[in-house]
Amino acid sequence: MTLRCAVLDDYQGVALSMADWSPLEGRVDVRVLRRRIADPDELAAEIGDCEVVVAMRERTPFGAGLLRRLPRLRLLVTTGRRNASIDLEAAEAAGVTVCGTSSAVHPTAELTWALILGLARHLPTEVRSFREGGPWQSTVGADLDGRTLGVLGLGRIGGRVARVASAFGMDVLAWSENLTGERAAEAGARLAGSKEELLGGSDIVSVHLQLSERTRGLLGEEELRAMRPHAYLVNTSRSAIIDRAALLRALQEGWIAGAGLDVFDTEPVPSDDPLRTLPNVLATPHLGYVTEGNYRTFYGEAVEDITAFLDGEPVRLLTKA
Numbered sequence: 001m002t003l004r005c006a007v008l009d010d011y012q013g014v015a016l017s018m019a020d021w022s023p024l025e026g027r028v029d030v031r032v033l034r035r036r037i038a039d040p041d042e043l044a045a046e047i048g049d050c051e052v053v054v055a056m057r058e059r060t061p062f063g064a065g066l067l068r069r070l071p072r073l074r075l076l077v078t079t080g081r082r083n084a085s086i087d088l089e090a091a092e093a094a095g096v097t098v099c100g101t102s103s104a105v106h107p108t109a110e111l112t113w114a115l116i117l118g119l120a121r122h123l124p125t126e127v128r129s130f131r132e133g134g135p136w137q138s139t140v141g142a143d144l145d146g147r148t149l150g151v152l153g154l155g156r157i158g159g160r161v162a163r164v165a166s167a168f169g170m171d172v173l174a175w176s177e178n179l180t181g182e183r184a185a186e187a188g189a190r191l192a193g194s195k196e197e198l199l200g201g202s203d204i205v206s207v208h209l210q211l212s213e214r215t216r217g218l219l220g221e222e223e224l225r226a227m228r229p230h231a232y233l234v235n236t237s238r239s240a241i242i243d244r245a246a247l248l249r250a251l252q253e254g255w256i257a258g259a260g261l262d263v264f265d266t267e268p269v270p271s272d273d274p275l276r277t278l279p280n281v282l283a284t285p286h287l288g289y290v291t292e293g294n295y296r297t298f299y300g301e302a303v304e305d306i307t308a309f310l311d312g313e314p315v316r317l318l319t320k321a
Contacts, residue, residue, distance in 0.1 A: 003074075005052035005306065007032045009059040018292075019299035023307050028052060036060065036268065044069035051075065052309075054302045057289065058083055059267070064090035077305045078318070079103065079298035080289075084211065088320040097309060098318045101301035108262075108288035109160035112206055112236045115260030118282045119232045120144060120204075125279070142203070142230070145169035150202030152195070152218075153237070154179055154187055158208030162187040173198045176209060199226045204234065211238035221246040227256050234260040236288045251278050262288050 005028045007015045015032050024030060036059060037043040044066060047053060052075045055062065062076060067090050076096050078086060080103040091098050118124065122139035129135055149165045151158045151174045162172045165188070172189035175198040184191040192198035195218075199205060205227065209215045219233075220243040227233065233256055235242055244265055250256050258280035266273075267286055275281055301316070308315045 002026070003028045003051040003310075004049055005030045005054065006047040006050045007054040007302075008047075009036050009056040010034050011036075012290075014295060015054075015299055018295045019303050021303055023303060027310055028306060040066045040069065048072065052306055053077070054299075054306075055079070055083070055086070056298070058085040061085035062091070063087045067091060067094045067096060070094075070096075075099065075306065075309045075314075077101070077302045079302065081316070081318070083318070086318075088318060092320065097314050099305040099309065099314055099316045100318050101298050101305065101316065103289065104291075104294050104297065105156040105160060107291040107294050108157050108236050109164070111262060111284065111288045112157075112161050112208075112234060112260075113164055115234050115236070115262065115282055115284070116144075116149075116204055116206070116232070119234070119258050119260050124282055144204075147171070147203040148173060148201060150175070150192070150198040150205040151189060152176065152198065152205065152207045153209035154184060154189065155208060155210075157236075158206070159187040161206055161208060162189045173202055177214070195223065196226055199223055200228070202231060203228065204232045206234040207237045207241055209237055209241055211240055216240050217243050219243065219246070221249070224250040224255055229254065230257050232256065232258050232260065236262040239263040239265045248274060251280055258282065262286055 007030060010032045011034060013034055021030060033046065037046055048070055049072060051072050053073060054077045056079055062085065064087050073096050076086065076091060076098045079101050081100040086098060088098060121141040125139055129138055145168060148171045151162050151172060153176045154162060154174045162174060165172045173192045174184045174189035175192040175195050179191060181191040218241050224246050247259065251259060261275065261281060261283045263286055269276065275283060305316060
């Protein structure tokens, strides 16, 4: 019997060209959904006939309610090795196998630096002025050389970001709850004595923490007010680490100079969200992981996951810790 597979949220329409899907021919009929379907009932109606679903990161949540609406589902593949929007316990209870894929860390680190550089040199303003025939040179950029980069979270991505800073002649402070001075030094950073010390002593603060109950809302009004007025805040990690209301006030009232954001509480961001119009925000639509190399890994290993599952030997299993 031929199974049915839905590949979700292929915004760019590239899923089928980024991997060789031929190993599934005759075994699985693959169809691609390019638009995001936010309503669980509509999504269940669209993919309810599928035994296999391939999800792109956390674009579409799979909670217990949606899983109950998908009685035919047997395999859920997510790109990446973690997906907080999948209820693994509910999946196990429903008899759904969940598998992941590898994911590179360098794309997000590279985008972090794109945001830092774009903020420091006022690129949105200057590019818009150039295209629209506006003033020639209307801003004065901030120097990175001799300034301090504060890195919250010095894991695989944060460590890469910290090491790049040395090429710009920057000093690097790093902090997280369990970070040691030795680990910080390995990435070319100095361990800040506290979160407050890092925030108050940095010209740019970049967030690279995993979202957990411990880090949710880690940066609120008190923390943002502790930052320097000329400082920039960059977040390519998870939106909920920064209190949204406090961030909006900080940007509107000038507690900080601006923010570079790639992650948001609601994605896609609503058209009337104030973050879309604030002049001191440089924002990208969650592009941190969106590169050709990563996509080839995601979809190539998704095909491997499906093939292995059909052969009775599933790989890269994700289970409730």
